[in-house]
Amino acid sequence: xxxxxxxxxxxxxxxxxxxxxxxxxxxxxxxxxxxxxxxxxxxxxxxxxxxxxxxxxxxxxxxxxxxxxxxxxxxxxxxxxxxxxxxxxxxxxxxxxxxxxxxxxxxxxxxxxxxxxxxxxxxxxxxxxxxxxxxxxxxxxxxxxxxxxxxxxxxxxxxxxxxxxxxxxxxxxxxxxxxxxxxxxxxxxxxxxxxxxxxxxxxxxxxxxxxxxxxxxxxxxxxxxxxxxxxxxxxxxxxxxxxxxxxxxxxxxxxxxxxxxxxxxxxxxxxxxxxxxxxxxxxxxxxxxxxxxxxxxxxxxxxxxxxxxxxxxxxxxxxxxxxxxxxxxxxxxxxxxxxxxxxxxxxxxxxxxxxxxxxxxxxxxxxxxxxxxxxxxxxxxxxxxxxxxx
Numbered sequence: 001x002x003x004x005x006x007x008x009x010x011x012x013x014x015x016x017x018x019x020x021x022x023x024x025x026x027x028x029x030x031x032x033x034x035x036x037x038x039x040x041x042x043x044x045x046x047x048x049x050x051x052x053x054x055x056x057x058x059x060x061x062x063x064x065x066x067x068x069x070x071x072x073x074x075x076x077x078x079x080x081x082x083x084x085x086x087x088x089x090x091x092x093x094x095x096x097x098x099x100x101x102x103x104x105x106x107x108x109x110x111x112x113x114x115x116x117x118x119x120x121x122x123x124x125x126x127x128x129x130x131x132x133x134x135x136x137x138x139x140x141x142x143x144x145x146x147x148x149x150x151x152x153x154x155x156x157x158x159x160x161x162x163x164x165x166x167x168x169x170x171x172x173x174x175x176x177x178x179x180x181x182x183x184x185x186x187x188x189x190x191x192x193x194x195x196x197x198x199x200x201x202x203x204x205x206x207x208x209x210x211x212x213x214x215x216x217x218x219x220x221x222x223x224x225x226x227x228x229x230x231x232x233x234x235x236x237x238x239x240x241x242x243x244x245x246x247x248x249x250x251x252x253x254x255x256x257x258x259x260x261x262x263x264x265x266x267x268x269x270x271x272x273x274x275x276x277x278x279x280x281x282x283x284x285x286x287x288x289x290x291x292x293x294x295x296x297x298x299x300x301x302x303x304x305x306x307x308x309x310x311x312x313x314x315x316x317x318x319x320x321x322x323x324x325x326x327x328x329x330x331x332x333x334x335x336x337x338x339x340x341x342x343x344x345x346x347x348x349x350x351x352x353x354x355x356x357x358x359x360x361x362x363x364x365x366x367x368x369x370x371x372x373x374x375x376x377x378x379x380x381x382x383x384x385x386x387x388x389x390x
Contacts, residue, residue, distance in 0.1 A: 003119035004049040007033045008040045008066065009082075010058045017108060018053070024112040029119070037066030044074050050119050056083035067098050078118055078320065082106070099320045114322075121312070121319045121328070146171055147212045154205050165197035168208070174215045178203065181211060181239060210264040213321065214238065217271055221278040228277045228284040234270060237358070242266030244354035244388050245347065251387050252345040252377075262347035265330035268323075269351050272314030272331075273298075276306070297366055299335040311335045337371040344375050357381075357388055 005025070007018035015033040022031030032047075034040045037054070038061055044052075052070050056063035067079050081098040100118075102111065150167050153159040169175055175196050182199035183192060193199050200208055218231055245266035249259040277284045287305055291298045299309040315332035326347070333339050334351040349371070356366050372378040 002028055002030055003051075003123070004030045004047075005032070005051045005053065005115060005119075006040060006044070006049045006077075007031065008035075008037060008052065008054040008058070009033070010035050010055065014055065021108050021112050021115070024109060025116065029115075037061035037063075037069070040066065041069055041073070044070070044077075048074060049077055050122055051078040051080060051115060053080045053082060053115075056081055078122065100322060117319055117325070117328075121316045121332075146174070147209065147216065150209060150212055154209070161197060161200060164205070164208075165195070165200050168196040168200065168212075171215075173219060174212060175199075177215050177235075178208065178211055181207075181243075184239070184243060204260065206260055207263055207267075210267050210327075213323075214267050214271065217274055217317075221274060224278050224281075226277050226281055228281050228288050229273060231274070234273060237355075238267050238270055240358050241269060241351060241354045244358055245350040247387055248350040248353055248384060249345075249347060251384070252350070254345065254347070254350075258347055261326055261330065262350045265327050265334070265347055266351045266354060268314065268318060268327070269331050269334050269355070270310060270314065271317060272310030272312065275313050275317060276302070276310055280306075297335070309335060337368050340371075345377060349375070349377075353384060354388070357385060 005022075007015065007021075009015055009018070015035070018031065018033050022029065025031065032043070032049070034043060037058060040052070040054075052067070052074075054063045054066055058066070063081055063083070067081065070077055070079055078100075079098040080100045080102065082102045082104060084104040100114075146167060150164065153164050153167060168178060178196060178199045179193060181187070182202040183189065187202050189202060193202060203211070214235075218235060221231070242263045243266070245262040246259050249262040254262070273284075276287075283305055287298060287301045290296060290301045294301075299311060302309045311332055311334055315328050318328045318331055330346075330348045330351065333348045334355070337349060337352055340346060340348060352368060353372075367381070369378050372381075
């Protein structure tokens with residue numbers, strides 16, 4: 001199935017650049033360019049697209065007005081804003097009506113790769129019903145302004161630990177969750193961690209960014225009343241899986257960066273459940289009831305009802321947020337280890353094992369023992385149970 005991408009910009013030179021992006025994408029993609037929001041909206045009525053890329057500053061109808069209309073009338077389309085403005089306020093405002101933001105000038109090859117990645121994840125979401133559910137206006141949270149500020153600070157060689165901690169301190173809910181994680185037994189700190197600065201030192205910057213996004217996603221849906229899931233249980237489960245996945249990764253002698261990836265991916269691995277419950281609570285209640293009553297893995301029932309799993313929906317959201325490809329891939333595959341191949345023990349394997357060993361012994365039966373046998377670790381289940389019991 002060919003992916004369709006629409007670029008909207010009033011500048012002829014930019015439209016030439018976008019045509020170059022189209023040549024980089026290849027034959028599996030159709031690329032269209034248009035000069036105004038009015039022209040694009042008229043075209044979209046009969047020619048839906050997967051992704052709409054628009055400049056922010058345009059005559060007659062600006063990017064905000066255009067993208068707001070796209071979100072309302074064509075929620076199945078991903079929305080990317082491109083602008084020469086780089087100030088934090090503009091970026092934050094853009095993310096109120098767009099899924100991603102890029103500043104000019106940008107690398108054409110990088111943009112092409114990102115468009116390919118988003119299209120791949122979008123097509124894996126499955127049914128048209130679910131696509132519209134998870135891409136509509138307000139259906140998916142966008143990265144919070146605090147995350148953008150934090151990323152900017154982390155990437156700056158001039159930022160101090162005090163400045164990064166001060167950003168965290170602005171959000172009481174984030175501070176509380178970060179302290180909860182830093183003080184958990186999994187980080188092995190003998191003393192009580194009381195301040196954001198100490199917590200940042202303990203957990204590290206990449207885990208901090210994952211915590212920010214996870215807390216924001218839960219906060220985004222906090223006003224909704226779910227029948228299908230408990231957000232508090234889902235949060236606690238995510239923290240336990242993240243911590244246990246890192247334990248297993250270390251036990252299996254993965255690199256420190258892979259251990260960190262296991263924690264970050266573990267914290268975010270079930271974020272797709274939150275999205276599905278928030279946007280289709282009644283149907284997701286059926287999923288959870290059938291899984292409990294029949295003993296069928298949740299992802300199998302999700303596939304039957306939605307045509308996609310929470311792992312795919314979660315990867316879709318994280319891909320839109322621009323998280324690193326290894327994290328997106330790990331979240332996507334933690335229920336589909338056969339797609340990894342025989343490369344050995346990985347963060348995805350650590351998360352898969354952690355989630356099925358952290359609740360009750362009878363969940364061991366849901367482990368993918370065929371894959372574990374393939375990579376030569378199927379005889380270590382009892383060892384892992386002892387590691388996680390400590």
